[in-house]
Amino acid sequence: MAAAEEVRFSLKVITLKESCKVLYAQVDIDFADVLLSFLTLPLGTIVRLLIKHYGSNAPILGSLNSLYAGLQDLDSSHFWTEAGKFMLLNPRNSSGIQCSRLKLQIDDIPPIQCFECCNGTCVSMYNKVKCLCPNSTGTMIRRDLEIEPKMETGFVSAPTASFLLTDDLQILANSPTSLFRILKLNGIEHTNVLEERTLTVGLKEIMELLKGSLVSKTPLTDIILCLSTEAVTSNERKRLSASAIYETDALCRTLNGQNVRPDSKKINIKAFVQKSTNRILLAETRQDLVDFLFSFLAIPLGRVQFLLGGNTCAGSISNLYRSISNLEIGEHMKSREAIVRLLQPQLPLYCMSSYQIFSLDQESSPELYRLCNSNRVKLSVSTPIGICRKLKMIDPKGQDCFVKGPTTFMVTDDLVVSTPSSTSIISILNKIKIPLSDVEERELDIGMEEALSILKASLTSTGALTDGLKPFLTRQPKQKK
Numbered sequence: 273m274a275a276a277e278e279v280r281f282s283l284k285v286i287t288l289k290e291s292c293k294v295l296y297a298q299v300d301i302d303f304a305d306v307l308l309s310f311l312t313l314p315l316g317t318i319v320r321l322l323i324k325h326y327g328s329n330a331p332i333l334g335s336l337n338s339l340y341a342g343l344q345d346l347d348s349s350h351f352w353t354e355a356g357k358f359m360l361l362n363p364r365n366s367s368g369i370q371c372s373r374l375k376l377q378i379d380d381i382p383p384i385q386c387f388e389c390c391n392g393t394c395v396s397m398y399n400k401v402k403c404l405c406p407n408s409t410g411t412m413i414r415r416d417l418e419i420e421p422k423m424e425t426g427f428v429s430a431p432t433a434s435f436l437l438t439d440d441l442q443i444l445a446n447s448p449t450s451l452f453r454i455l456k457l458n459g460i461e462h463t464n465v466l467e468e469r470t471l472t473v474g475l476k477e478i479m480e481l482l483k484g485s486l487v488s489k490t491p492l493t494d495i496i497l498c499l500s501t502e503a504v505t506s507n508e509r510k511r512l513s514a515s516a517i518y519e520t521d522a523l524c525r526t527l528n529g530q531n532v533r534p535d536s537k538k539i540n541i542k543a544f545v546q547k548s549t550n551r552i553l554l555a556e557t558r559q560d561l562v563d564f565l566f567s568f569l570a571i572p573l574g575r576v577q578f579l580l581g582g583n584t585c586a587g588s589i590s591n592l593y594r595s596i597s598n599l600e601i602g603e604h605m606k607s608r609e610a611i612v613r614l615l616q617p618q619l620p621l622y623c624m625s626s627y628q629i630f631s632l633d634q635e636s637s638p639e640l641y642r643l644c645n646s647n648r649v650k651l652s653v654s655t656p657i658g659i660c661r662k663l664k665m666i667d668p669k670g671q672d673c674f675v676k677g678p679t680t681f682m683v684t685d686d687l688v689v690s691t692p693s694s695t696s697i698i699s700i701l702n703k704i705k706i707p708l709s710d711v712e713e714r715e716l717d718i719g720m721e722e723a724l725s726i727l728k729a730s731l732t733s734t735g736a737l738t739d740g741l742k743p744f745l746t747r748q749p750k751q752k753k
């Protein structure tokens with residue numbers, strides 16, 4: 273397979289001659305697969321990949337960058353295992369195998385790695401994991417993995433198929449119906465205002481598209497014409513930002529009510545609120561909220577869309593998500609399973625925590641077998657011939673949650689988690705420069721509604737606690753002055 277830097281895609285792009293605006297691009301299945309694979313990426317992976325690619329110029333995705341940085345800085349002693357912290361910083365993709373043969377892989381984490389304990393009885397997908405054997409020396413040995421049978425890879429079907437991708441990332445079947453809809457919704461009367469160009473794009477533009485999908489309403493125009501979003505006047509953009517072409521509020525209806533985890537508990541926090549503005553300056557909490565917030569990083573982007581009813585307000589990723597439901601199985605999409613992998617991707621294995629509030633499912637554990645007469649491990653759906661034994665899979669986080677307790681933590685408005693110290697609190701108060709008489713302490717319960725609201729705000733706001741909890745600050749009874 274070619275190195276990511278060498279991969280090229282050819283796009284036929286239709287632009288409006290006068291306004292430098294991309295109307296749509298015609299893309300092949302390889303490009304469509306890479307684009308759709310964005311939905312399988314956990315939020316933590318997206319933050320990590322954008323920082324890796326853009327360095328100090330990485331885009332700020334709401335409060336996710338600061339949540340990620342806070343996790344990096346939080347001492348490992350607050351986690352049950354070091355591997356647990358590592359898993360959150362480097363979440364695996366639960367569709368990693370399905371993405372492993374795409375023309376371009378932007379995620380650099382291998383789908384499954386295999387580390388076997390020195391006794392040859394336990395296996396883990398992460399290094400530095402304590403094995404279950406009583407006489408363990410703690411050394412894990414890396415093994416080559418055979419995957420059997422061949423699993424379905426990619427998401428879209430038929431090598432001859434192509435798709436139309438609108439500027440705001442709606443993916444449509446390449447058909448006269450789609451074309452007429454795009455023209456009509458953009459108010460185009462005569463096709464002589466259009467211009468066709470063929471462009472070659474690679475990793476750089478795909479990363480721009482990943483970034484744009486989360487921060488821009490016109491990512492194709494931004495990327496392909498190398499324009500800043502300001503280059504097209506805002507009026508022009510308003511006229512051109514066609515309303516949804518897909519017809520799907522059925523999707524939202526089916527999504528409603530599916531997100532409540534019946535046994536989920538409420539998490540109690542103490543918020544320090546600026547009375548005059550209702551801004552949350554700081555929250556004092558236990559390990560339960562911290563564990564729950566860190567778990568955002570393991571949730572795949574498509575699952576976040578599912579939780580929020582395909583309506584996140586972040587960039588144009590919701591358009592991509594919602595437009596998938598108009599593509600047909602067989603004609604455009606490989607299988608029902610491929611659609612589910614995009615619309616309801618699972619949490620990576622062992623990323624489920626007992627403090628999880630959302631109704632989520634995690635990928636099932638692969639069946640791994642040690643082969644006789646070789647140092648190889650085989651992943652198989654049925655017991656293969658010539659095996660020594662079935663290997664026991666180890667949960668790297670050690671317990672049913674990531675963060676150790678009981679401990680008191682503090683969380684800032686932009687979701688930076690730390691352990692409280694009087695100096696850090698004083699430095700926060702110095703920074704915000706408000707009189708203490710304007711600060712009051714409020715107790716809040718974080719249940720499903722509040723949690724969804726914080727998740728939504730975390731994608732777009734650098735004050736995720738305030739923006740997420742604002743609607744509930746007045747609803748929940750005031751306590752303690």
Ligand SMILES: [Zn+2]
Nearest residue numbers: 389394403405
């Ligand atoms: Zn062992």
